[in-house]
Amino acid sequence: MADTRVTAAIVASALFMQNLDSSAVATALPSMARDLGEDPARLGVAVTSYLVALTVFIPVSGTIADRFGAKRVFLLAIAMFGLSSAACGLASSLGELVLWRVVQGFGGAMMVPVGRLLLLSSIRKEEMLTAMTWLTMPAMLGPISGPPLGGLLTDLFGWRSVFWINIPVAVLGMVLVAWKIPRSEIRPSGRPDFLGLVLVGVALAGTMAGLETVGRGVLPAFWPETLLIIGLLIGWVALRHCRRVERPALDLSLLRFPSFRAATLAGSLFRTGAGAVPFLVPMLLQIGFGWGATEAGFVAFATALGAFAMKPLARPILRRWGFRTVLLANTVLAALGVGAGALFTQAWPIAAMFAVLALGGLFRSLHFTSLNTLAFADLPREKLSAGTGFYGTAQQLPGAVGVVMATASLEVARHLRGGEALVPADFTAAFVIAAAVVLSSVPGFWVLPRDTGAAVSGHRP
Secondary structure, X not given: OHHHHHHHHHXXXXXXXXXXXXXXXXXXXXXXXXXXXXXXXXXXXHHHHHHHHHHHHHHXXXXXXXXXXHHHHHHHHHHHHHHHHHHHHOOOOHHHHHHHHHHHHHHHHHHHHHHHHHHHOOOOHHHHHHHXXXXXXXXXXXXXXXXXXXXXXXHHHOOHHHHHOHHHHHHHHHHHHHHHOOOOOOOOOOOOOHHHHHHXXXXXXXHHHXXXXXXXXXXXXXXXXXXXXXXXXXXHHHHHHHHHOOOOOOOHHXXXXXXXXXXXXXXXXXXXXXXXXXXXXXXXXXHHOOOOHHHHHHHHHHHHHHHHHHHHHHHHHHHHHHHHHHHHHHHHHHHHHHHHHHHOOOOOOHHHHHHHHXXXXXXXXXXXXXXXXXXXXXXXXXXXXXXHHHHHHHHHHXXXXXXXXXXXXXXXXXXXXXXXXXXXXXXXXXXXXXXXHHHOOHHHHHOOOOOOOHHHHOOOO
């Protein structure tokens, strides 16, 4: 298990960089909006463009890793992520920033799923939960340090420095990968489904571009609606195509495994609601309450602190109650944690707000650990490559949808109120809607067999 722990910790350096980037950028959004002369709500595109690029390119990650070697692809992906982060820090307009965030998303799409594939292909079922804990605990340092570090850097050196902190992490990660991770075999597995990859990519890009821009005045009239309709139609064609070909871009046969189906479909609903929180909390504290980036960053840090505290507890909790019971009960608790944001006012003591956010992070962390482990608990080894690509897409797309949902909720609330600037009351509906989406995932976990993932969790009903 020693080699597995080393591999997990090294792969976690990539997760650390990605999580650090996501949480730090969210804290810096209001400052970016002021500097670039943009409306703060529109800066959500700096988050969603990255997440959409991740989602579009993740399906091809397994195929590329098989053809060129997982270690080689992992190294190149870390380099691309670091270089595009530096370019984001040099952007002089929202258009430039979005362009480099898309490139950064492509690097991330190759980086995290391929890193997970490196780990999963070298362990046994009974080692999976331990390996996932070793993988996610170092990675959680990213969202823990991201909000306070992002806020501090923004106030001291400007928002551009938030992107530049990825560069030394990328260099360190590349050195460790080259030094410690053994060379992976190249496994040509037939001609990739290029048509399926194009169809899936265009469908995801069109749908998300339409959702992000509809009603926002970013594109000319009817363009957002057209993009959305085209994306959905091509998505329908892509699904039909993936059902017919032998090696599809998205292997829909994976959904026959109840554990993978629940982690993917019900988990996507959960991630959509939860994905709105990292965007809404810094925006509420800075735009709604008028706090500085440093103050907001240190309070938002509570969520990641709670998430980190849960990591060593996840294994005994799952062993005691099993995946099904934990996911059902924790969905309700996590929904309450998300909805609690609707109650925040400037009269709240900072300590009370910190405690509520920490508890919310605790519950969401348990859920993410459970989902990430459950997804691969029953997959045969020959399905791991396809599974990492499919599940990676299901992980990233809901986060983008969650941010779009949050920005749309804020825009609608502001429009109905007839105001020009966002006020704290505009955030109430956004938190409530996000909590309702989290709660809607309950039926997907309810139908799971009681012994789901028992070989991994060690739980015996």
